[in-house]
Amino acid sequence: MQKRTLRTTLCVALATLPMLASAQLTANVALTSNYKFRGQDQDTGRTRAFKPAIQGGFDYAFGESGWYVGNWNSSVNWLSGNSIESDLYGGYKFTAGGVNWDVGALTYIYPGAKGANTTELYGAGSFGPLTLKYSHTISKDYFGWAGESSGSGYKGRNTGYLNLAFAQEVAPSLTLKAAVGYTRFNGGIKDYTALTSSKIPNYVDYALGVSYDFGSGVALYGGVQGAxxxxxxxxxxxxxxxxxLSKTL
Structure with missing residues (x-):
């Protein structure tokens, strides 16, 4: 019995060696002049355009299986008692019908300000230079907009975000990038915000810029973003x- 168990364990271990050998861990770090999320400044402590943020994270791909997990972090300044955003995500990539698909889940964590924590499910399809992605909130709140954690009685669940992005190399090492997104707040957020000021409107964000690849994982992006x-x-x-300015390791 012990020999059979040892043999089975050894066979399983040997079978997983090819997947482990092709697994890939990458890291990234970046310094940006202004961190915008869905068109909005993530530093509300200053009104000027230059609000530098340090960013970085890790990605782990499970060989050729299509599965992956990752973590990304950035300095922020829009919440009392918190100065960092830490994202945890995982998903599955595959190709079907000539389209590259990506489905997964992502949680935005704000240590010290749990009321802003948000979890979304996402799905994206890429065809040529175009990528269409939809993110759907499944947590009770959406970045604190509904005030659910403070007992408001309103929820941010089912808020949605749709984004269409374009990326195309237009010259050696130079890539043109453009994107437009649409945020649709759910009824709970609209009703809650209407209590204190006016009902929050859905809005459109946009981005246009170019990225230059210097090689060795170093890239420089310049562009405009807003909403x-x-x-x-x-x-x-x-x-x-x-x-x-970013570096991939």
């Missing part, structure tokens, strides 16, 4: 010129 509905959201939706 509409500035009359409601104020300076955080203002169009900003953004420069980001």
């Amino acid at each position: 509409n509905k500035k009359d409601y959201f104020g300076f955080v939706n203002k169009t900003r010129g953004i420069v980001t």
Whole structure:
């Protein structure tokens, strides 16, 4: 019995060696002049355009299986008692019908400000230079907008975000990037925000820029990002010129 168990264990271990050998761990680090998320400044402590943020994370791909997990972090300044955003995600990539698909889940964590923690399911399809992605909130709140953690009685679940992105190399090492996104807040968030000011509007964000690949994992991005509905959201939706230097290891 012991010999059979040992033989089975050895066979399983040997069978997983090819997958382990092809598994890939990568890391990334970046310095940006302004971190915008869905068109909005993530530093609300300053109104000026230059609000540098340090960012970085890790990605682990399980060989050729299509499965992956990762972590990404950034300095932020829009929550009391918190100065970092830490994202945890995992998903599955595959090809079907000539389209590259990516489905998974992502949790945004804000240590010290749990009311802003948000979890989304996402699905994306890429065809040529175009990628269409939809993210759907499944947590009770959406970045604190509904005030659920403070007992508001309102929830942010079922808020959605749709993004269409374009990326195409237009010259050696130079890639043109453009994107447009749409945030649709659920009824709970709209009703809750209407209690204190006016009902929050759905909004559109946009980005346009170029990225230059220096080789060895070093890239420089320059472009503009912003969003509409500035009359409601104020300076955080203002169009900003953004420069980001990144390194992939």
